[in-house]
Amino acid sequence: MQGSAQTISPLRIVPRSGLCDACQVRGVAACSALDNNELQRLASIVTEKKYDAGATIFEQGDEPAYIFNLTSGHVRLAKTLANGRRQIIGFVYPGGMLGLATHGAYVCSAEAIGPVKLCRFPRDRLLALLDELPPLKTRLLDIAADELGDAQEQMLLLGRKTPLERVASFLWRQYQEAIRCGQTKPSIDLPMGRTDIADYLGTTIETVSRTFTRLRNDGLIRLEHANKVIILDAQGLEEIAEGL
Amino acid sequence: MQGSAQTISPLRIVPRSGLCDACQVRGVAACSALDNNELQRLASIVTEKKYDAGATIFEQGDEPAYIFNLTSGHVRLAKTLANGRRQIIGFVYPGGMLGLATHGAYVCSAEAIGPVKLCRFPRDRLLALLDELPPLKTRLLDIAADELGDAQEQMLLLGRKTPLERVASFLWRQYQEAIRCGQTKPSIDLPMGRTDIADYLGTTIETVSRTFTRLRNDGLIRLEHANKVIILDAQGLEEIAEGL
């Protein structure tokens, strides 16, 4: 499977690019912008890394030595205030990038929610490579612009939505993401716990829990168990999410 | 002044690039990445636009036909919820970009706070030009990564800071920005009103007002008038902002 040549490349040096051939997320990831030849250049600077559940991939304030591409598992990005209050900036799904946003240092920490695999690129080498791989630079610009749009949507949520609207928005987005990934049933598997959800939505674990219960009682969702949500009324959920 | 040749360009076609020669924000703006030759290519697709105070430059949801560079005045970026609740996503200062973040449409509206001048680039032509001007693409990627970092900082503010910390953070950032722009006195001129500040900080006009009063009573600031703040205790302000 690794050696199977769907690609017809003349010299099969392939430093470790067998990885990319077998990559599960190649279609979604940043690499999707590249042809096989270009991909090999990228592959020449990549290292595959694994982390256990709960492990820290990098810390807010660290020198941003690497940029990552998540190939399997889920990651949370978090910022922490002096007194311990925590805000989750976002969740990363397979195919997503880590470490793009910086101000000279990582602006947030990245933690593995479950066991995680990712492709690690030395930042300086990746940035140097960008000048030789214009499609990749374009792709990264697109990704950054998209993430910026997502971030702005989250600001609206945090600044102006009620807890009910926040949870509904969260579920709605998870649902859309699941659909995008080929899910056909109206259900969501939540890889993260209530604490993470609360810290993402700028509220408390108790409020999140009560809100789930309320959505259940109102017939919008069913809770198969705490981490498996069945969407019963997608439109109703969206309307709540949009503040209608 | 317009025709003054500091640059030695062979053919002086210069569609309207006299503009760039005289540009006040050339050092800070995205164009700073370009040499004079490259700048002319940019200048060939630019149109200068002016807007009155309160004017809408573009609307959330519009087709993102243009990307802008603010040359003078201040802009607010806002998103609005069905029932009228508004969240200000950010304020743009001279030299800043508008319209970078998109998801196929402008993700927020841009409104002139006071009278405003900006350079307008047709999006498709600018993006096409990026492939010929790699330094500009790099610069835009840098700008996007920076804005992403700012957005994440704002999420922390909206999700986890108290109103006091929010206002202190806001003033602190304004102060840093003023210093960056060459300001030497410890004072800030606020181009926006209390309503804009409240909508930016995810709180109400009354709370903002009370918090200004409290910071004044606690000796951290002095209010020369509503829009002119003197910083009396910069360190104290920063400590509050950081939640210490």
Added chain:
DNA sequence: ACCGGGCATTGATTTGAATCAAGCGCGCGT
């Protein structure tokens, strides 16, 4: 199968910011 611990839910109480409601002051136009 039983026990223990961590996570989620549910309930009671408190609290701080939103809302409601006046005043105040400054700038503008006449």
Added chain:
DNA sequence: ACGCGCGCTTGATTCAAATCAATGCCCGGT
């Protein structure tokens, strides 16, 4: 110079979500 109006400040009250406090449930280990 005067009065008008808008935007800011200040005060009183309400209310929703945070906090405090049990209780329940599921999973993993023995």
